[in-house]
Amino acid sequence: MYVNMKKEFLGDINTTKDILIPKDPLERVIGHEEIIKFVKIAAKQRRNLLLVGPPGIGKSLIAQAISVHLKKPDEEITAVHNPERPERPFVEVKTRKEMESEKKDLERAEGDVVDPHDVPEAVAERLGFRCPHCGSYNNAYQSVCPNCGSDKYAQINARRKHLGDLLGMFEQMNSGADIPKERVTTTRMRNGREEVVSYERVGGDGIKILDQHALEKRREIVENKPKNVIVPLKRNMFIQATGASETELLGDVRHDPYGGHPDLGTQPYERVVPGAVHEAHEGVLFVDEIVHIAPLQRYILSAMQDKVFPIVGRNPQSAGSSVRVDNVPCDFIFVGACNIRDIQYILPPLRSRIQGEGYEILMKTTMPDTEDNEAKIAQFVAQEIEMDGKIPHATRRAVELLIDNAKRRAETIDDQKNALTLRLRDLGGVLKMAGDMATMDGSEFIGENHMRFAVKNAVSIEDQIIERYKSFENAIEKDISSSQRMGNGKSRTPNENVDRSYM
Numbered sequence: 439m440y441v442n443m444k445k446e447f448l449g450d451i452n453t454t455k456d457i458l459i460p461k462d463p464l465e466r467v468i469g470h471e472e473i474i475k476f477v478k479i480a481a482k483q484r485r486n487l488l489l490v491g492p493p494g495i496g497k498s499l500i501a502q503a504i505s506v507h508l509k510k511p512d513e514e515i516t517a518v519h520n521p522e523r524p525e526r527p528f529v530e531v532k533t534r535k536e537m538e539s540e541k542k543d544l545e546r547a548e549g550d551v552v553d554p555h556d557v558p559e560a561v562a563e564r565l566g567f568r569c570p571h572c573g574s575y576n577n578a579y580q581s582v583c584p585n586c587g588s589d590k591y592a593q594i595n596a597r598r599k600h601l602g603d604l605l606g607m608f609e610q611m612n613s614g615a616d617i618p619k620e621r622v623t624t625t626r627m628r629n630g631r632e633e634v635v636s637y638e639r640v641g642g643d644g645i646k647i648l649d650q651h652a653l654e655k656r657r658e659i660v661e662n663k664p665k666n667v668i669v670p671l672k673r674n675m676f677i678q679a680t681g682a683s684e685t686e687l688l689g690d691v692r693h694d695p696y697g698g699h700p701d702l703g704t705q706p707y708e709r710v711v712p713g714a715v716h717e718a719h720e721g722v723l724f725v726d727e728i729v730h731i732a733p734l735q736r737y738i739l740s741a742m743q744d745k746v747f748p749i750v751g752r753n754p755q756s757a758g759s760s761v762r763v764d765n766v767p768c769d770f771i772f773v774g775a776c777n778i779r780d781i782q783y784i785l786p787p788l789r790s791r792i793q794g795e796g797y798e799i800l801m802k803t804t805m806p807d808t809e810d811n812e813a814k815i816a817q818f819v820a821q822e823i824e825m826d827g828k829i830p831h832a833t834r835r836a837v838e839l840l841i842d843n844a845k846r847r848a849e850t851i852d853d854q855k856n857a858l859t860l861r862l863r864d865l866g867g868v869l870k871m872a873g874d875m876a877t878m879d880g881s882e883f884i885g886e887n888h889m890r891f892a893v894k895n896a897v898s899i900e901d902q903i904i905e906r907y908k909s910f911e912n913a914i915e916k917d918i919s920s921s922q923r924m925g926n927g928k929s930r931t932p933n934e935n936v937d938r939s940y941m
């Protein structure tokens with residue numbers, strides 16, 4: 439029986455193994471309850487979000503959680519060959535409903551498989567299911583009737599031979615005539631109209647019926663237009679764009695050394711690659727550190743405004759550069775993240791778009807130190823351990839020590855007394871170091887000693903520098919080689935103030 443930390447307290451667990459980890463990613467977000475409200479609105483009303491705060495406080499966690507609360511995608515996007523102008527493939531958007539009805543059509547084109555008793559006797563005979571002598575039904579591959587012992591195929595073969603003789607194709611018809619027919623095509627009357635119907639043997643004991651509609655559908659499928667599904671119906675609803683390149687964000691058309699030659703090359707529609715804006719269609723496009731993609735912000739804005747964005751070949755040297763697919767849908771919820779200092783670098787019209795159709799949220803870096811919130815830190819510990827998968831669970835005492843550390847961090851980093859830090863990635867770092875110590879010890883749980891060690895040693899490099907050198911300036915002064923001490927970088931003359939008594 440697991441303990442729900444949203445209702446119970448730290449005293450109710452012995453180790454973090456006892457803690458219930460919520461399935462809903464939103465419930466896994468610790469300490470941002472007031473934001474969760476907006477997140478739910480964003481998912482339901484498809485609003486954009488700007489999350490502002492320092493690294494490691496759960497911005498991407500929140501963006502991912504939105505995607506889990508969205509409806510399943512409804513549209514599939516395909517690049518379709520344009521026979522008149524191959525370098526201008528069409529875009530085709532199909533809804534889930536259309537695809538389901540197509541699937542049904544396809545199934546119909548596959549035909550219904552029925553029992554041999556359900557087809558006309560003459561058909562069952564010709565396909566080898568019915569014995570023409572005694573009229574019993576059995577497996578089509580049994581050439582000798584198990585009921586009357588006669589040769590089931592004799593009549594069929596005789597009929598074929600006769601027909602062959604008549605047509606002067608004796609030799610031809612003789613070969614392979616020892617098996618029943620695989621397919622019989624005949625006509626039947628339906629609603630006063632004569633229609634073609636085809637019966638196909640399926641294995642030894644089934645018959646597939648293909649009516650006129652199914653036969654037409656089959657022909658249609660065979661002749662179907664060539665296409666390339668670029669955004670499939672079954673897809674991830676959370677897309678994180680790193681902004682590493684225009685191509686990643688906006689899509690591209692791959693190069694073909696044969697320039698898309700119809701016989702040698704790969705056709706342009708096959709080389710179309712979607713960008714993150716297209717892959718996020720109907721889902722969430724998350725851009726962390728939005729100012730780092732400064733030159734690309736205007737594209738995101740344009741995609742948000744138009745809800746379509748063309749895919750073009752982006753390398754001017756490539757054969758893809760002449761290819762363009764217009765109107766590729768990209769209707770996404772935009773979630774941008776940055777820290778306070780960088781707000782000023784966000785493109786004003788992009789911010790205005792977020793403000794006009796969404797929410798800007800300043801994230802908290804601490805939460806009050808209450809019994810409820812301490813229980814949430816314990817839940818966080820259980821989650822991190824589960825996610826990491828390489829470290830053991832923690833005892834309650836170890837969690838208490840981590841909570842003390844969370845308090846100290848709130849006080850020293852954010853000047854908040856009686857508070858717990860929400861810079862949880864850093865706190866997770868302490869936990870993982872303790873977990874690694876426990877693993878190296880072969881210990882079943884992370885205990886007090888492991889946590890004490892981690893709290894003491896999982897210290898940022900800045901704090902380590904201050905501890906060792908007392909100040910940054912001091913550290914920089916000492917942290918250079920003697921050749922670097924030759925000068926201050928501008929002049930190449932030796933720095934005479936450096937102590938060389940070691941020589």
Ligand SMILES: Nc1ncnc2c1ncn2[C@@H]1O[C@H](COP(=O)(O)OP(=O)(O)OP(=O)(O)O)[C@@H](O)[C@H]1O
Nearest residue numbers: 466467468492493494495496497498499726862863
């Ligand atoms: N509020 C939180 N609740 C639960 N876990 C959290 C929270 N904040 C951070 N974490 C943990 O820290 C990790 C990093 O968080 P996340 O990537 O969401 O931070 P971020 O704010 O997006 O940081 P960055 O801007 O550096 O990407 C998460 O995977 C999670 O393990």
